[in-house]
Amino acid sequence: MNLPASEVRSAPAAKERRIPKHLAEEWRGRTYVYLCVLIMIVTIFSIVYFIASRGLAPFISHGVSVSEMMFGLEWRPDGEPAVFGALPFLFGSFSTSLLAAVIAAPLGLCASLFMTEIMPKLGKTVLQPGIELLAGIPSVVYGFVGLSVIVPFLRDVFPGLGVGVLAGSLVLSIMILPTVTTVSTDALRSLPRGLKEGSMALGATRWQTISRIILPTLLPSLLTGVVLGIARAFGEALAVQMVIGNAPHIPHSLFESAATLTSIITLSMGNTTSGSLHNNALWSLALMLLLMTFVFVFVVRMLERRVKR
Structure with a gap:
């Protein structure tokens, strides 16, 4: 069955329009996942840094001995x-x-x-x-x-x-x-x-x-x-x-x-x-x-x- 020339030309064009939309959805999903992972990593390291900076202060700034505290x-x-x-x-x-x-x-x-x-x-x-x-x-x-x-x-x-x-x-x-x-x-x-x-x-x-x-x-x-x-x-x-x-x-x-x-x-x-x-x-x-x-x-x-x- 032969299709009209206009439909033959419009099929690749429609396919080209669908591909960018699919890729955009994939990139949005990847960006969201990576952003959540990044927030989680930054939060964990921030908590560790905050507690460590405060917890090490007695040993660094005030001269408290580690063996004395332990x-x-x-x-x-x-x-x-x-x-x-x-x-x-x-x-x-x-x-x-x-x-x-x-x-x-x-x-x-x-x-x-x-x-x-x-x-x-x-x-x-x-x-x-x-x-x-x-x-x-x-x-x-x-x-x-x-x-x-x-x-x-x-x-x-x-x-x-x-x-x-x-x-x-x-x-x-x-x-x-x-x-x-x-x-x-x-x-x-x-x-x-x-x-x-x-x-x-x-x-x-x-x-x-x-x-x-x-x-x-x-x-x-x-x-x-x-x-x-x-x-x-x-x-x-x-x-x-x-x-x-x-x-x-x-x-x-x-x-x-x-x-x-x-x-x-x-x-x-x-x-x-x-x-x-x-x-x-x-x-x-x-x-x-x-x-x-x-x-x-x-x-x-x-x-x-x-x-x-």
């Missing part, structure tokens, strides 16, 4: 001379976070196994939404519940006033439980069914399959959930501040008061003058928190590489 046992910013020993706060942050992970990891792992291997239908429809709902509760609510329930219970059963490392760890364990459970559940559901079916076909029971096949295979992914939970607990401020007692010393038992990096920052930052030695020392504590966040991210990346292998 390993000092006394925190007396108003003393003569001022002493900034952050070891009690580092000990409080690590002790509460690790103890919370020790409590939450078995609970989260058992809950994820129950929701995926034992009763998957009930777990997917009822239990998992309920656990994920815990992640949306504000931290002040956890702190208030801990102050109203956990602290009086510990005060009545154990020696001490109830506030202390154990109270803070129990509150943090409840807060990080959704993180550990969700990551573990996603890892268990991503496991190929052929591994479990092959184990069952060889005569293994359900518990033998879980203990000898599923858990060793998914150990890096399960540890990723635990590390993310520790990172979440390490940076928590308000809930821990309400139940830990905020005493700037190293506790000798789980029932004694302590303090964390986040709690001392939130309690003291509003009472200092910007640019003063005390204020910059608090920024040094914030820099320690930032560095620990980088460490946790590095550990998670290393675990993810093991999963891919």
